[in-house]
Amino acid sequence: xxxxxxxxxxxxxxxxxxxxxxxxxxxxxxxxxxxxxxxxxxxxxxxxxxxxxxxxxxxxxxxxxxxxxxxxxxxxxxxxxxxxxxxxxxxxxxxxxxxxxxxxxxxxxxxxxxxxxxxxxxxxxxxxxxxxxxxxxxxxxxxxxxxxxxxxxxxxxxxxxxxxxxxxxxxxxxxxxxxxxxxxxxxxxxxxxxxxxxxxxxxxxxxxxxxxxxxxxxxxxxxxxxxxxxxxxxxxxxxxxxxxxxxxxxxxxxxxxxx
Amino acid sequence: xxxxxxxxxxxxxxxxxxxxxxxxxxxxxxxxxxxxxxxxxxxxxxxxxxxxxxxxxxxxxxxxxxxxxxxxxxxxxxxxxxxxxxxxxxxxxxxxxxxxxxxxxxxxxxxxxxxxxxxxxxxxxxxxxxxxxxxxxxxxxxxxxxxxxxxxxxxxxxxxxxxxxxxxxxxxxxxxxxxxxxxxxxxxxxxxxxxxxxxxxxxxxxxxxxxxxxxxxxxxxxxxxxxxxxxxxxxxxxxxxxxxxxxxxxxxxxxxxxx
Numbered sequence: 001x002x003x004x005x006x007x008x009x010x011x012x013x014x015x016x017x018x019x020x021x022x023x024x025x026x027x028x029x030x031x032x033x034x035x036x037x038x039x040x041x042x043x044x045x046x047x048x049x050x051x052x053x054x055x056x057x058x059x060x061x062x063x064x065x066x067x068x069x070x071x072x073x074x075x076x077x078x079x080x081x082x083x084x085x086x087x088x089x090x091x092x093x094x095x096x097x098x099x100x101x102x103x104x105x106x107x108x109x110x111x112x113x114x115x116x117x118x119x120x121x122x123x124x125x126x127x128x129x130x131x132x133x134x135x136x137x138x139x140x141x142x143x144x145x146x147x148x149x150x151x152x153x154x155x156x157x158x159x160x161x162x163x164x165x166x167x168x169x170x171x172x173x174x175x176x177x178x179x180x181x182x183x184x185x186x187x188x189x190x191x192x193x194x195x196x197x198x199x200x201x202x203x204x205x206x207x208x209x210x211x212x213x214x215x216x217x218x219x220x221x222x223x224x225x226x227x228x229x230x231x232x233x234x235x236x237x238x239x240x241x242x243x244x245x246x247x248x249x250x251x252x253x254x255x256x257x258x259x
Numbered sequence: 260x261x262x263x264x265x266x267x268x269x270x271x272x273x274x275x276x277x278x279x280x281x282x283x284x285x286x287x288x289x290x291x292x293x294x295x296x297x298x299x300x301x302x303x304x305x306x307x308x309x310x311x312x313x314x315x316x317x318x319x320x321x322x323x324x325x326x327x328x329x330x331x332x333x334x335x336x337x338x339x340x341x342x343x344x345x346x347x348x349x350x351x352x353x354x355x356x357x358x359x360x361x362x363x364x365x366x367x368x369x370x371x372x373x374x375x376x377x378x379x380x381x382x383x384x385x386x387x388x389x390x391x392x393x394x395x396x397x398x399x400x401x402x403x404x405x406x407x408x409x410x411x412x413x414x415x416x417x418x419x420x421x422x423x424x425x426x427x428x429x430x431x432x433x434x435x436x437x438x439x440x441x442x443x444x445x446x447x448x449x450x451x452x453x454x455x456x457x458x459x460x461x462x463x464x465x466x467x468x469x470x471x472x473x474x475x476x477x478x479x480x481x482x483x484x485x486x487x488x489x490x491x492x493x494x495x496x497x498x499x500x501x502x503x504x505x506x507x508x509x510x511x512x513x514x515x516x517x518x
Contacts, residue, residue: 070492071492072492072493074493092351096499096502099493099494099495099496099499100493100495100499100503101491101493139494139496140493140494140495140496141492141493141494142493178513179510179515180510180513231515232360232509232514232515233329233330233331233400233514234331234333234358234359234360234399234400234401234515235358235398235399235400236358236359236399237358237398237399240355240358240359243355243502243503243506244359244502244506244515247502247503247506247507247510248506248507248510248515250491251438251439251506251507251510251511252510254437254439255491255492256438256490256491256493256503256507
């Protein structure tokens with residue numbers, strides 16, 4: 001069943017209203033008729049199965065037939081900080097990491113970022129990325145749409161490390177410390193603490209540009225508290241590293257085919 | 260440094276020759292001049308750093324300056340059986356799973372495969388997929404290029420289960436058994452056995468089409484020895500499931516950021 005995120009004010013007691021591109025999707029792509037059911041979410045606590053009653057003037061009205069309580073959000077909040085990659089790779093990263101379970105995306109510019117950052121295009125780009133995150137969250141039946149931050153500098157990113165319980169810098173030249181060397185003990189320690197506090201682990205994963213990080217950047221990151229980790233002996237493309245790291249974290253935390 | 264796979268007969272004692280599209284890539288894309296170095300591999304045991312001496316008539320000649328012994332192949336052989344997906348998604352699956360470390364791809368047709376399988380296009384498609392696997396293996400500095408099988412039927416796939424130590428069917432409707440429930444004990448048992456035999460674990464991962472498997476297909480697979488596993492609470496797109504499963508297996512076996 002297709003899922004749609006709607007604004008909280010469109011989520012009534014017994015009826016819900018779907019407008020905009022989602023209504024277009026229901027009517028013209030899914031070709032749904034009155035009587036068909038969809039899943040709707042307000043992106044926070046409410047989720048329901050609803051039966052379509054009317055499709056008129058670009059809006060779809062549906063009646064709630066069942067309130068759902070399925071929580072499909074992982075118990076670990078993974079933020080993916082990604083140096084702006086070439087072409088439309090950021091779209092692939094956002095789509096795939098949203099399915100896998102990422103909570104937030106932070107694009108950044110570092111020394112070797114190839115793409116010329118264009119402030120004027122920022123609003124349009126954020127809108128497009130937000131749309132991709134929303135669609136991927138709907139498709140994978142998530143309860144929340146990941147947030148997408150404005151592009152920041154390497155320095156600004158560093159200043160936000162303190163908001164996280166763990167900061168992982170995926171570094172091609174790291175050989176001593178593998179991702180699991182850090183992730184496993186962190187998970188163990190956090191898990192035993194979390195049983196008292198019910199808090200979700202907040203992890204920041206940092207992925208560099210095609211040309212990697214400069215030594216100066218790595219030193220500054222470590223100084224600020226980041227842990228350098230290797231993703232193994234095969235060199236992953238910039239857009240693959242984020243998906244792989246996200247997947248490993250979810251697996252370690254029992255959130256992707258794990259317990 | 261860019262890596263190229265060359266035919267064994269082009270890999271001499273002191274010199275190597277690069278022809279075809281790889282020579283074109285060196286001359287016209289990398290714009291390499293005599294004196295530049297590349298990494299070459301015969302796709303089996305030999306790998307070397309070589310310095311370009313001549314670029315003439317579409318061929319590049321280089322002198323071996325250092326024999327390399329880097330083994331970047333995982334100690335687990337993961338074959339990805341993928342129901343033919345729509346559009347060019349198979350290309351993304353092959354590219355990403357090759358980077359992650361897959362050993363082999365087996366496209367198949369099952370009941371709900373949406374794509375119309377066209378036997379006449381098979382040769383062309385295999386050539387294209389092979390090229391993508393080769394480029395991804397070069398990019399990620401692997402020692403081997405994954406094999407890509409011809410498209411098989413669901414039944415034919417089932418008959419090959421016995422070639423593997425473990426067959427995992429990623430099944431959307433599976434709720435009881437998560438991937439890790441099967442993978443962790445398998446890894447533990449295999450690991451202790453492998454210390455005597457030095458053998459690599461052979462795992463087949465089966466990923467269904469966009470519409471999933473029919474109950475009949477699942478029953479036949481289980482009957483033939485497959486283990487149904489869930490990839491968790493978020494529904495992954497057909498092309499994401501393979502990458503995620505491959506990543507989890509590599510992580511579990513200490514082959515992707517693990518030990």
